[in-house]
Amino acid sequence: MIALSAINFLSFRSDAFGTPIPLAGSRESLARSKRAVDTEPVLSPDFNIIWKGCIRKYSAAAALPSRCTAPASLTFVSGRRGHSVDFDIVLRSGLYGSSTKVGVISIGNANVDVTASFAGSLHILEMGDHFDDYLVTGHFPALMSGPVTAPKPFGRLIWKHPSMDVMGNFGEAIFASVYTRHYGAANSEIVHIHQPVGSGFRFRCPDFLVAPVSIFAQDVSNFGSTIPTTLDFIPAECKATLSNSYERAYAKNAAEQLAAFWKKSLGMNPSYPVGYGIASVMSRYPSPTVTLTYFWPKANMATKLQAALSKKKLRIRKVLGCLHDSAI
16 A cells, blocks of 8 residues: 555646656745645545656556656656635625625535536536646646747747636536535536527527525525516526636626527517526636626516517627616
8 A cells, every 4th residue: 555655745747758847836836735734635545647648547555557667757646635615605686786795615626526427517527636726726737848939929838728618517516516505405406408409509598497496586585676486497507717807707698698598488488587597607716706696687677678588689788787786
């Protein structure tokens, strides 16, 4: 069995030729080493073996293959480092309405693995490992340098970028964590939907239909409003961004998808109750936050909202102007 003290907690990563690459800056390297000692992470019985650019998993109890015995750059990395991030949960009424912090939720890689298994729309393995690098340490591996200099105004890409598909899965998984752990909804009450079959990209739709509606109704009541008791579900669109400064722009994009769903639903059923929905945006830096923007119609604006959604070209400003506290 490999002893815990023998594990090098990734002060280096190897490039394609087995050359160790230090983390971005000595300060980060020292900080990460300190975290590894101080937090006493829970280790998986398997470890990722990074060697010559290849990642393979071997049992800690098994002998290493002969081809993995030599290079000094061989590094063992815990597949689970046991870190978590505390996210503030913030409610907001409309894009530009009042907001309030309603709680804090601690989310770790094990939580993400569980919720991504049923709430992540994309099949991505080891979401917990992505969580560590994307949202805990903020570490992205360096790319190899070379003899070629990019002509101005271009530059050489130095670090790998986060995948937007992985970030999208984070948005869905972390919303599911909030809705199940903070609000008490069941996993089965968060249902993925997709655009009409054969429609291609002509119709946009939100990620989920969520229940029970009583959760949404209770939060809306905190803003001094009520919603119909006849609603069966609430559509929810989830986004994720690394920067807090982009949160509202992502929420507006989510609102556009909700509006497209309302428009299509109204066209299929003229009595469909439009204007109700959730835009969830997870943002990480500098302050980890999950912002839930709630949409519901202003009083006496149902007819005007239906008219805005019935137009051939959807104008989001017209739609948002009919929703509560969306003063744009």
